[in-house]
Amino acid sequence: MKSILTACMLMVVLAWPASAAQRIENDNPHHLLQQVAERMLERIRDDRAQVEENPTYLRTIMEEELIPYTDYRFAAAQVMGRNWRSLNDEQRREFVDAFREYLITTYARVFTQYDETKHELQFGREEAFENERTVVVRARLNQADGPPIRLNFNLRRQSPDSPWMAFDLEAENISLLSAQRSEIQSILRQRGFQGAVDLLRERAAVEIDLDEELDVDDFTQGG
DSSP: OOBHHHHHHHHHHTTOOOOTTSOOOOSSHHHHHHHHHHHHHHHHHHTHHHHHHOTTHHHHHIIIIIGGGBOHHHHHHHHHGGGGGGOOHHHHHHHHHHHHHHHHHHHHHHTTSOOTTTEEEEEOOOOOOTTOSEEEEEEEEEETTEEEEEEEEEEEOSSTTSOOEEEEEEETTEEHHHHHHHHHHHHHHHHHHHHHHHHHHHHHTOOOOTTOOOBHHHHHSOO
16 A cells, blocks of 8 residues: 555645745745745755654644645635534634644654655646636656655635645545545544544644554544
8 A cells, every 4th residue: 555655745745835034936836836845855854853853843844834835724624514514613713723733743744754865746737727716736756665656736725816725635536635524524423523623633642753654544544
């Protein structure tokens, strides 16, 4: 089975924003992903020693650099599906906050698997996006220890003047957002709203372990 890294590593990469010292162009989704990937790989490489000393540092990186360019609120609503309409404002905030923390930990766990010497991202041809609200950016993840993985990055913007934000990744035509939605819907039927929130919080609290071996099921089913 494919490594969790090959299935979702670039879901993290696609949302990697610039620091104050170097602004990433987010009015062009294709340029955004290319700049983000470059910064992401550089950051991981430069901070390798700190990550190895304190793996939890990966959570800090995700929260500081990833989340601002991820439309986690939209993704959370999509995961809830039709149940979103029945939630009050407090419940929505509670679910979004839990989903956000879950994403941070999930992405941090992904990068325990990352080896900058074995993975290379190759982007496809740029497609027109000027009149679109959603766009798919195609890429391929080349890996030294396995076959290439086809990736479709899904981004959206609320208006023509709004920045592009990442909300989903399809790895070999499998939508990670859809996989998350299927699981949350099952939990909602079995344990209700609070059960879904508790599950996300439980997974958000998982310790970051550099020796952990993950596969795609750990991502799509929580691990």
